[in-house]
Amino acid sequence: MVSNKLDKIKFCKNCVESNQRFMGSIQHLDTKDGIKQRTSFDEGICGACNYFEQKKTINWKDREKELIEILDKYRRDDGSHDVLIPGSGGKDSIYLSHILKYKYKMNPLTVTWAPHIYTDIGWHNFQAWQNMGFDNELHTPNPLVHRKLTKLAFTNLLHPFQPFVLGQLNLAPKLALEKKINLIIYGDAYFEKGVGGNLYNISGFQNKDLFHSDSENLYFGGVHMSELEKYGISKNDLHPYLPIRNKSEEIKKLTVLNLPYYLNYNPQSNFYFASENSDFKVNPYRSEGSYTKYSSLDDKLDNLHFYTWFIKTGRGRATEDAALEVRNKIITREEAVMLVKKYDGEFPKKYFKEILEYLDMDEKKFHKIVDSFRPEHVWKKKGSKWELRQAVWMK
Numbered sequence: 031m032v033s034n035k036l037d038k039i040k041f042c043k044n045c046v047e048s049n050q051r052f053m054g055s056i057q058h059l060d061t062k063d064g065i066k067q068r069t070s071f072d073e074g075i076c077g078a079c080n081y082f083e084q085k086k087t088i089n090w091k092d093r094e095k096e097l098i099e100i101l102d103k104y105r106r107d108d109g110s111h112d113v114l115i116p117g118s119g120g121k122d123s124i125y126l127s128h129i130l131k132y133k134y135k136m137n138p139l140t141v142t143w144a145p146h147i148y149t150d151i152g153w154h155n156f157q158a159w160q161n162m163g164f165d166n167e168l169h170t171p172n173p174l175v176h177r178k179l180t181k182l183a184f185t186n187l188l189h190p191f192q193p194f195v196l197g198q199l200n201l202a203p204k205l206a207l208e209k210k211i212n213l214i215i216y217g218d219a220y221f222e223k224g225v226g227g228n229l230y231n232i233s234g235f236q237n238k239d240l241f242h243s244d245s246e247n248l249y250f251g252g253v254h255m256s257e258l259e260k261y262g263i264s265k266n267d268l269h270p271y272l273p274i275r276n277k278s279e280e281i282k283k284l285t286v287l288n289l290p291y292y293l294n295y296n297p298q299s300n301f302y303f304a305s306e307n308s309d310f311k312v313n314p315y316r317s318e319g320s321y322t323k324y325s326s327l328d329d330k331l332d333n334l335h336f337y338t339w340f341i342k343t344g345r346g347r348a349t350e351d352a353a354l355e356v357r358n359k360i361i362t363r364e365e366a367v368m369l370v371k372k373y374d375g376e377f378p379k380k381y382f383k384e385i386l387e388y389l390d391m392d393e394k395k396f397h398k399i400v401d402s403f404r405p406e407h408v409w410k411k412k413g414s415k416w417e418l419r420q421a422v423w424m425k
């Protein structure tokens with residue numbers, strides 16, 4: 031039986047994932063809080079672990095053939111771009127764009143929605159990616175608007191990344207229509223990172239409903255779009271964050287693929303690929319809230335993002351990283367449990383000053399907002415300290 035009763039916290043028996051994990055950070059704009067689903071659990075095993083097991087039954091040669099047939103339909107020889115690849119310059123985008131250009135002989139245009147504040151290593155890796163031989167469209171959103179939306183999303187949803195996620199999600203299909211590129215390929219192996227899935231229900235084609243809405247009832251940062259003027263955000267300001275509107279006929283022309291359906295790779299193998307084939311660098315120190323040095327490195331607000339997730343679900347970045355490494359047999363479950371105990375939920379102090387400046391608030395207000403989002407079934411207060419009610423490392 032697949033069920034996930036939220037007030038009962040459970041941890042996967044195989045890895046260390048929690049049933050509280052959100053099903054990705056893709057937002058549903060027709061609800062105020064934007065989150066609809068959590069990861070699935072089947073007899074104590076999380077969706078991502080089930081996905082790993084099912085992957086062993088796939089005939090990857092046949093899947094690659096399917097991919098090549100689709101690429102053949104879209105490949106152009108007149109010099110114009112034939113595929114759009116959204117990415118940041120992390121290990122996944124490096125692998126995806128390299129293989130499409132140099133193995134499958136496509137002519138990609140890469141597209142990037144800029145982070146809130148680039149880290150030095152993020153900017154370095156972004157350039158290392160382009161230096162492998164790619165054209166790129168870098169969209170840097172109006173910082174004044176982006177800050178206002180981020181502040182609303184932090185204050186009302188404790189989801190400071192919502193505007194980023196929306197901008198990134200909606201930029202690629204809009205640009206594809208504008209540039210008349212009819213194929214978009216995503217490479218993020220998100221089924222492997224805790225979302226999970228049933229391979230018999232997963233398709234290589236992305237559901238395009240996500241990119242399109244004509245509704246006037248959408249929420250941004252927990253605020254109805256008609257109310258945003260009050261916060262100094264005009265209709266024009268909002269435009270880059272909106273899904274495609276009034277163009278349902280044109281969207282039919284777009285084909286949007288998920289590459290992990292067709293090729294057998296994972297975030298770890300992408301890391302080795304990026305290190306060998308580009309000037310991709312990892313941090314000399316571990317990421318806050320985890321023990322790894324190689325994922326989500328490009329934005330000074332990344333650590334805040336993982337921290338807010340920890341507050342809302344009781345599981346953070348170390349859980350995410352350790353669970354994946356258990357599935358890939360890099361570490362054992364026992365090691366993962368210890369790593370989660372040691373690092374999960376670490377406060378993002380490295381860039382905290384910049385985070386407060388970005389959100390335009392003081393420390394007191396920051397903590398007040400954070401504490402108001404601690405769910406009763408996840409947290410208890412002991413004196414002045416907050417403690418998890420349950421964790422994977424507790425007996």
Ligand SMILES: [Zn+2]
Binds near residue numbers: 079
């Ligand atoms: Zn698991």
